Amino acid sequence: MTKATLRKQIHVGCKQLGLDTATRHDFQLLVTGKSSMSDMSEAEMVKLLKELKKRGFKTGFQRRKRAPRADIRYAHVLWGLLHKAGHARIGGATGLNAFIRARFEEKWGHVPIDIDAMTETSEISDVIEALKAWCNRESIPTELAGRD
Numbered sequence: 627m628t629k630a631t632l633r634k635q636i637h638v639g640c641k642q643l644g645l646d647t648a649t650r651h652d653f654q655l656l657v658t659g660k661s662s663m664s665d666m667s668e669a670e671m672v673k674l675l676k677e678l679k680k681r682g683f684k685t686g687f688q689r690r691k692r693a694p695r696a697d698i699r700y701a702h703v704l705w706g707l708l709h710k711a712g713h714a715r716i717g718g719a720t721g722l723n724a725f726i727r728a729r730f731e732e733k734w735g736h737v738p739i740d741i742d743a744m745t746e747t748s749e750i751s752d753v754i755e756a757l758k759a760w761c762n763r764e765s766i767p768t769e770l771a772g773r774d
Contacts, residue, residue: 632671633663639675639683653677690719693742697750701741704757704768713764726753 627635640650655661657677658670666674679685693699702722709717716724722741730752731737738744741753761768 627668627672629663629668629671632668632675635675635685636663636671636678639678639685642683643678643681691742695750697747697754698741698744701750701753701757704754704761707761707766707768708757708764711764711766713760713766729753729756 640653645653651661654663654666654674657674658666660666660670663671663674675683693702702719705714705722705725706717708714709721714721714725719741723739726741727737730749733752734749744750744753758768
């Protein structure tokens with residue numbers, strides 16, 4: 627692997643693990659004795675990448691299982707439209723779950739850990755309506771999103 631490829635993977639790994647720049651530099655110093663990747667050899671970068679993997683960095687594309695219900699899949703699609711348009715900062719189920727917690731925890735008195743585990747039709751409908759309203763405010767068409 628080239629140093630450029632290793633550098634990219636290390637950056638992705640640090641982002642995936644939630645390490646900011648200062649924390650990444652501290653981690654690099656701890657693992658290799660060097661805080662800057664520019665000063666590292668290829669072997670040191672490989673060592674750093676292995677340490678990131680030990681701490682939970684998953685390489686490669688991790689595809690999530692298809693949601694069990696069509697209405698939940700529709701919520702995922704709407705969230706994807708908002709993320710693609712730049713209005714939802716965090717994409718995928720992670721961002722959608724955070725949105726649900728922030729928006730509905732007080733109203734419902736609870737929130738599921740993961741949207742795909744939701745079973746209450748009225749709550750799923752609340753999520754979809756909130757996402758559709760957000761799409762409408764941002765002029766994002768939802769008619770091609772699967773249903774309306």
